[in-house]
Amino acid sequence: MTEQLTFDHDGNVLEMFDALVKESELYEQPSSVDPNAPDIVRDAWRKAKQDKIKEFKKKQALPYDEKLERQAKIAWSYYERLQEMKLGAHVSVGGLDSITLYIWLLSIGIDVPAISVTGIEDVSIQRVHKALGITKVAPYKSKIQVLREFGFPVISKKIAGRIDMLQNATTENATVRHAIITGECGKQGHFAKNSRMQLPKKWLTRFGGWDPDEGQPYKHPDFKVSKDCCYWVKEKPCDDWAREHNSKPYLGLMAVEGGQREEALVDHGCNYFGESTIRSCPFAIFLRDDVLHLAQEMDTWYHEHTDIFERKFHEQPYGHYPDGRPKQYEPIDSIIPLIYGEIKRHEDGTRYTTKAQRTGCSMCGFGIHLEKRPHRFDRLRQSNPKEWEFLMYRCCTDSNGQLYGWGKVLDYIGVGWEDIPPEQITLADWMEAMDE
Numbered sequence: 001m002t003e004q005l006t007f008d009h010d011g012n013v014l015e016m017f018d019a020l021v022k023e024s025e026l027y028e029q030p031s032s033v034d035p036n037a038p039d040i041v042r043d044a045w046r047k048a049k050q051d052k053i054k055e056f057k058k059k060q061a062l063p064y065d066e067k068l069e070r071q072a073k074i075a076w077s078y079y080e081r082l083q084e085m086k087l088g089a090h091v092s093v094g095g096l097d098s099i100t101l102y103i104w105l106l107s108i109g110i111d112v113p114a115i116s117v118t119g120i121e122d123v124s125i126q127r128v129h130k131a132l133g134i135t136k137v138a139p140y141k142s143k144i145q146v147l148r149e150f151g152f153p154v155i156s157k158k159i160a161g162r163i164d165m166l167q168n169a170t171t172e173n174a175t176v177r178h179a180i181i182t183g184e185c186g187k188q189g190h191f192a193k194n195s196r197m198q199l200p201k202k203w204l205t206r207f208g209g210w211d212p213d214e215g216q217p218y219k220h221p222d223f224k225v226s227k228d229c230c231y232w233v234k235e236k237p238c239d240d241w242a243r244e245h246n247s248k249p250y251l252g253l254m255a256v257e258g259g260q261r262e263e264a265l266v267d268h269g270c271n272y273f274g275e276s277t278i279r280s281c282p283f284a285i286f287l288r289d290d291v292l293h294l295a296q297e298m299d300t301w302y303h304e305h306t307d308i309f310e311r312k313f314h315e316q317p318y319g320h321y322p323d324g325r326p327k328q329y330e331p332i333d334s335i336i337p338l339i340y341g342e343i344k345r346h347e348d349g350t351r352y353t354t355k356a357q358r359t360g361c362s363m364c365g366f367g368i369h370l371e372k373r374p375h376r377f378d379r380l381r382q383s384n385p386k387e388w389e390f391l392m393y394r395c396c397t398d399s400n401g402q403l404y405g406w407g408k409v410l411d412y413i414g415v416g417w418e419d420i421p422p423e424q425i426t427l428a429d430w431m432e433a434m435d436e
Helices: 018-023 039-060 064-084 096-107 123-132 143-149 157-167 174-182 201-210 229-244 259-268 288-304 306-314 376-383 385-393 406-413 427-435
Strands: 005-007 013-016 088-092 114-116 247-250 271-273 278-280 343-345 351-353
Touching: 039 259, 064 088, 064 247, 064 271, 064 278, 064 288, 088 096, 096 123, 096 288, 123 306, 143 229, 157 174, 157 201, 229 247, 288 306, 288 343, 288 351, 376 385, 385 406
Parallel strands: 088 114, 088 247, 247 278
Antiparallel strands: 005 013, 271 278, 343 351
């Protein structure tokens, strides 16, 4: 097993001990250069990186109509390349961004299947999926199975993965666990100190006590934490569908979302044909305002072409009764799910949604500690009180046979949830949701 230390372009220690970290899916692939390379090589790499970022920002600053024209060509070039490779294409659909992407691709003549693990989405998103005729993909494990078998997805996927490693200590991962607790990489990590492998102090004090070897005065909860929810509920089912259908995805990702997504899109562009990954992200250069603008236009396009979606609805099993008779197709009022509210404008003219800004699986807690209230679980309480009550109080059972849920987890990390925050949806909004 080869073990080595990797660095970012500023010389900071990144994820260490490649084999162990890759196995635990904690590895961050840095877009970097060998730190031991000559200065002239490192300087050239940094300049190329800066030039690439500047070029990407220029594309992000293009006028809306120019972006649409440019990205339509990129979407078509991906489709045509896949045909040359004798591969199919599909759209991976979740929330508003990818809903918009799917309809936009249809509007420019790219008619490919859309798939979704729709059951994990908010009920208002599920309604839109059904009206668009999206293919349902079944999760390999239910949301509750994941919570009970693996643990709660909380803080972030990276942090949860490290906590999961502390919870599941082995002799093989002892070196990495030591780095997670202390930041010390030891001999195998060139004796680096204060590495980025260490848990942030806020979470170290709350979760570091899981490790049996370190003897530190840290605490740990009596519930499990895991990063594996997405894998079982969404990622593997969709990947397997794509493999079975010899198909590659269009994704609704944007660089403006930041983080690893931004770095990957800047480095690899909208269309990427790699050794193990092939994907297209036509919205890569879009700003949030661009997507919301396009969503409004695609809402109009949907209502002008409901015959297309009626046909797609009847191509799906849910478009028929058990005896084979077709169900009546009922167009939706808007492709913008109720969970997002309305699209309105700020004083500077940029668009925003009046309720949720982003959505995901209703049981996901990644990033919840960063949200202002009403946060995602507050909104779940409004849209689906029964699911909220179950997830908060009784979705799991502890070693003493006592029921508990997300409420216990949120209390432990210091996130409010049980009280009703001041900003709630209006009675009219509530009644509208109940009527559907």
